[in-house]
Amino acid sequence: MNLIVFALLALLAITAVAIAKLRELWAVIMFTGIYSFLSASWMMILDAPDVAFTEAAVGAGISTVLMLSTMALTGKAEEIPRKKSLVPLFVVLVTGATLVYGTLDMPHFGSPNAPVQVYPDPSFVERSEADMHGLPNVVTALLASYRGYDTLGETTVVLTAGIAVLLILRRDDEEKDESAQLAGNKTS
Amino acid sequence: MTLESIAGLYNYWVVIFLMMTGFYIVLARKNLIKSVIGLNIFQTSVFLLYITMGKVDHGTAPIVPPAIAAEQAHAAHGTTEAGHAAVGHAALEHAETAQGLAHDVAHNLADDAISHGSELAHASTEIIYSNPLPSVLMLTAIVVGIATTALALALVVRIREDYGTVDEERILELDRGE
Amino acid sequence: MSAFPIIRIITKLLIPYILLFAFYVQFHGDYGPGGGFQAGVIFASALILYGLVFGLDAIKKVAPPIVIEKCMALGVLVYAGTGALTMALGGKFLDYNVLEHHVLPQWHVPSGQHLGIFLVELGVGITVTAVMTMIFYAFAGRKQVQ
Structure with a gap:
């Protein structure tokens, strides 16, 4: 088990570095898909099948298609080579070191006494047994019932983002095109 | 460190x-x-x-095994004596398969479940869920x-x-x- | 891509199963891993796969943009409508306990919390499917400008 996890995490780290290093956009997008799959695998090991499921479908499926279609629209424009600056690396190292320092006080991995696990008490799993009359998947119960307002908000955000994409990308002449086509069909 | x-x-x-x-x-x-x-x-x-x-260490995905969940559903709606026996039986089966659980405790709990039926909830919480x-x-x-x-x-x-x-x-x- | 017969045929074979799996994830989400968000994404990916292989015009015949557009809002409406329904039945907004009924108990018709979660997940599934498909249409329908 541990070996699998370590291999997985090593692959995850290597993929992330490869994405940062590579310059060709097509390869980067493919690696992003692989990265999503690997993180979905780790989520699966971490007992979150629902999230792993979503990440695999979204990250490796839809997001790759969207990135590729964006690349098709913008061209494979290679980056213009510039002299390398060390500032980003420095900023990243300092931020990372600060964050690692911050983790030293964090509850250990898998600890059942971590604040996340202790609150709320009784936990949602226990509560759902009485409240839900035998719905086995606590994640769904929590998503749709206990946090129903939240999910309504999230759904609205998805809708809003969809509308915004349509507003930005839909061609103004789409209707004109169609009417022109109709006219063309009539004349031909 | x-x-x-x-x-x-x-x-x-x-x-x-x-x-x-x-x-x-x-x-x-x-x-x-x-x-x-x-x-x-x-x-x-x-x-x-x-x-x-x-x-959580030794935890499993937060999905209650269907057998237990179904029994909870029955228990919640009120069932006959036969239903209660089934509850106890399911709890016993479950207790035997549960990982990292002291067998004595599990059997005690399962016995309780047989006698009371409604004690099932306790047995099921013995599974550690993430x-x-x-x-x-x-x-x-x-x-x-x-x-x-x-x-x-x-x-x-x-x-x-x-x-x-x-x-x-x-x-x-x-x-x-x- | 429709010039490659292998891709065409494999896609045609796969799509029904992807759709079936999406429905399974949608309606079995209360019992196993799954739910509206996942099902919506899987359903949309089946549509997108069809669009990628057979072209934008073919997929627009199967799922007309005008319908998908309406579905984007319909999902949120179903979700919020469930909330309004629970209020009309005398409960709080999205309090599914008031949906408890005793129609055909031997058929296991969902009731109470189960029914509420079912409706809400359905709404989420419709919106996510429609939004993802619509985003694909928006990107695929645009021509590259030099």
Whole structure:
């Protein structure tokens, strides 16, 4: 088990570095898909099948298609080579070191006494047994019932983002095109 | 820095490494699509941070085994004596298969369940479940994340159409009128 | 891509199963891993696969943009409508306990919390499917400008 996890995490780290290093956009997008799959695998090991499921479908499926279609629209424009600056690396190292320092006080991995696990008490799993009359998947119960307002908000955000994409990308002449086509069909 | 704390904190460090890689891509790469990809990597690392915090040692996914859940449903609606016997039986079976559970305790609990039926809830809580709350938060965040990524990519497409390039510095130069 | 017969045929073979799996994830989400968000994304990916292989015009015949557009809002409406329904039945907004009924108990018709979660997940599934498909249409329908 541990070996699998370590291999997985090593692959995850290597993929992330490869994405940062590579310059060709097509390869980067493919690696992003692989990265999503690997993180979905780790989520699966971490007992979150629902999230792993979503990440695999979204990250490796839809997001790759969207990135590729964006690349098709913008061209494979290679980056213009510039002299390398060390500032980003420095900023990243300092931020990372600060964050690692911050983790030293964090509850250990898998600890059942971590604040996340202790609150709320009784936990949602226990509560759902009485409240839900035998719905086995606590994640769904929590998503749709206990946090129903939240999910309504999230759904609205998805809708809003969809509308915004349509507003930005839909061609103004789409209707004109169609009417022109109709006219063309009539004349031909 | 003991070995124990390394074993206890490695998950955060992996997440921080991934997060910083994403951050580096956003800072260092001037291609706008590459920046969006960097943000995506950053975002996924945040998902992983939440999910690792929800994991409990020897835990399992927060899905109640169907047999137990069905019995709960019956218990909640009130059933006959036969139903109660079935409840006890299911609890016994379950107790035997449960991992990392002292068998004596399990059998005691199962006996209780047979005699009382409604004690079943106790037996089922003996399975350790990982925390469902981070899963729920991240589940919605992933889908909202792809919607906002699509919005960002749409903006990139429009920028390419107006400026003819997706290079950050080139766009700034064009804005300055160079 | 429709010039490659292998891709065409494999896609045609796969799509029904992807759709079936999406429905399974949608309606079995209360019992196993799954739910509206996942099902919506899987359903949309089946549509997108069809669009990628057979072209935008073919997929627009199967799922007309005008319908998908309406579905984007319909999902949120179903979700919020469930909330309004619970209010009309005398409960709080999205308090599914008031949906408890005793129609055909031997058929296991969902009731109470189960029914509420079912309706809400359905709404989420419709919106996510429609939004993802619509985003694909928006990107695929645009021509590259030089």
